[in-house]
Structure formats: C-alpha cells, structure tokens
Amino acid sequence: LLEVRDEVLEMHQGGKIAIRSRYDISSISTLRRVYTPGVAEVSLKIRDNPALARRYTSIRHLVxxxxxxxxxxxxxxxxPLAAMPVMEGKASLLETLxxxxxxxxxxxxxxxxxxxxxVVHMAPTFAAIQLEDISAPRCFAIEERIQARVDIPVMHDDQHGTACVVTATLLxxxxxTGSDLGRCRIGVIGLGAAGLALAKMLMFRFKNPVLGADIAADALERLKNAGGIPSDLKAIMxxxxxxxxxxxxPGLIKKEMVRKGQIILALSNPNPEIxxxxxxxxxxxxxxxxxxxxxxxGFPGIFxxxxDANVPRITREMLTAAAEAIAAFAPPGEIVPxxxxxxxxKSVARAVARVALEQGLNRDDLTGYFD
Known part of the structure; x- marks a missing residue:
C-alpha cells in the first residue's frame, strides 16, 4: 500500500494538467500573428460578430x-484546494477521452x-460548465440558477452524470436478469445529489413513481415534489x-433484508451499503x-x-439518450463498458447531439457529424 501511495504521489507532483500553445512561437513573424499586431484583426471580427469567438478562439472546446x-x-x-487533484483528474479524462x-x-x-x-460572470470563457463536488441540497438551486442565466450547458456531474451511469447499469x-423495469417497483435509498437525480431520471424513463428513503425530511419533500413516493429503508427492501x-x-443493508430475485446497486464508496x-x-x-x-x-461524452452541437442546455432527453448509449456499448456478458x-x-456524444438536433437545440451545423 505504501508503494502504491508513493506512485500516486509521484504522478501528482507538478500537477496532472497544463495549458500549452498549439503553435511553436520561434520566429518574429509567428509572434506577430499570434499576438500583436495580428491578433487585433481577430478581436475586431469578434467584436462585430461575437459568434465568431467559437471559430477563432479556444472557447469552443473549453469546459x-x-x-x-x-x-x-x-x-x-x-x-477547494484539497479538491484540486480531483478536478485535475476530471480535466485529464475530458482531454484524453x-x-x-x-x-x-x-x-x-x-x-x-x-x-x-x-460562475455566471466567467461563463463567456467557456463552452460548458461542469459543476463538481458541491454538497446537497445547495447543489440543486446552484445548478438551476446558473443555467437560468447563461446560454451554455451547465451540468452537476454528481447529479446527472451519476444518474446516467447508474441508469445504464440498471438497464x-x-x-x-430478465426483469421488466417498466413493471418493477424501484426504490432509492439516500436522496442526496446522486439519489434524487437518479430517481428523477428513472421516473422520466420508465414513467412510474420511484420510492425513496432519506433521513432528511426536506429530501423526502423534494422527491415528493418530483413525483416520487416518500418511504423508508424497511419498506423499500x-x-x-x-x-x-x-x-x-457502509453496511446499512443487512443480508436479512434482501429479498430473493432483487436487483441491488449499493453505490457508496469506498464501502457499499452491502x-x-x-x-x-x-x-x-x-x-x-x-x-x-x-x-x-458518462460525463466526457455528454459534454x-x-x-459539438452548441446547445444552450442539457435536457432530460439528452441524458436519457446518453444512458442508453452507455448501456448499449457494454460487451456481451458485461454490465458496463x-x-x-x-x-x-464518441457514441455517447453522438447520442446527445442527435437528441439536440431532434429538439432543435443545436446552434451549430451537424451535417456529417453522425457519419
């Protein structure tokens, strides 16, 4: 374990990401094109037509x-400082994948x-905003309020990315197991960021109310307002x-609670409920x-x-399509890809973009995108 820890620390020295120039600036002529005076021409074009920022700057691929x-x-x-290694990890995955x-x-x-x-004031720098590791219940209103004020997609990954992947796993x-999820009673225990978003996605996908349990009364109220049924651990099991x-x-679900034939996803890390x-x-x-x-x-392809479609927001239909694309990509005999x-x-990205096209939300031309 000490050796593994040392390897991890070694990999993190100096950080995992960097911003680098796409061009080798080794001549005065190149310098004059990438910076002043040449850059003024680009700035004036964007001033006159702000949409050109997506063509002439890195905004179109910055998240x-x-x-x-x-x-x-x-x-x-x-x-926030201790969270930086996690954020760098997310950035590394976005770029790599x-x-x-x-x-x-x-x-x-x-x-x-x-x-x-x-976030609203820095939004012009980016093509999308990925919210990460913001605690519930604050995260719900924060995401909604930001999305209402910007015209680029905002997604709290702990909510919707998790919901997509769990839905794919469940499919x-x-x-x-030969189960018909449209006829199954589904219960979600724990209605924080991930649990509530998952319950909402499952209700949207299968058109049936989901039972939910949580120790917080306000969490149960949010589920009820979303169309779910407040319940408790014993009743759900x-x-x-x-x-x-x-x-x-950890260990919340006792083996005596398990019913024959159940599908159980105990998702807490590092130690599950069972x-x-x-x-x-x-x-x-x-x-x-x-x-x-x-x-x-989920999140790399969703973003x-x-x-790519240049949508103003990510819809429930896009997230559902992403979940189904993930499920479909699992090899035979495997539950996840x-x-x-x-x-x-790439498959997830195309599933999201296809729904954007169907909903008329794409602001960029997608001709040839699905070839």
Missing part, C-alpha cells in the same frame, strides 16, 4: 470544472449567491424489486457496488456532444 470542495468523493467537505480542455476553477466560498454570481442488469443505495453508510457477494448470497439476482459504476463512463474506450464516448 469549466467548478467546485467549492464541499462534497469531494467519499472525503466530504475538504475545501474526448479532446475537450477542462479548466479547474476552485471557489473559496460556500455561499450559493457568490458561487452563482462568480443491463435488468437485461441480464421489503417491497421493491430494484433497490439502489447512495447513502454513504457487499455484492453478500447480497447475492442472500438471494439477490444481481448486485453491484460503486467500484464498477464510474462517472467517467462532447453538448459542446470499458470507461477508457474512446469509441464509447
């Missing part, structure tokens, strides 16, 4: 990765108003064919934990498609 460090992985509120340039933005404030104002789990847990409480092996031994038809359900399956397969992310 802001914004965090206040209040809900980082399984580490909790560790602050889709060619988008992620720029970490660390916000030294927990005030929702300050976060919203800051394939149902296929493997006893009455639902599909159980998804996102509580952060180990998959224990759930299967207790009679579950399918069980998985958070180690196999990774957001990297690539949204940016290889997250490092660039063809997967």
């Amino acid at each position: 802001a990765i914004v965090t206040d460090g209040t809900a980082v992985l399984g580490l909790g509120d560790i602050g 889709t060619g988008l340039s992620g720029m970490p933005i660390l916000l030294d404030t927990k005030d929702p108003d300050a976060i919203v104002e800051t 394939n789990a149902a296929k493997a 006893a009455g639902c064919e599909v159980v998804i847990a996102t509580t952060g409480v 180990e998959p092996e224990a759930a299967l031994a207790a009679g579950a038809a399918f069980a998985a934990d958070g180690k196999s359900v990774n957001n990297v399956l 690539r498609g949204a940016v 290889n997250p490092l397969d660039k063809a997967l992310h």
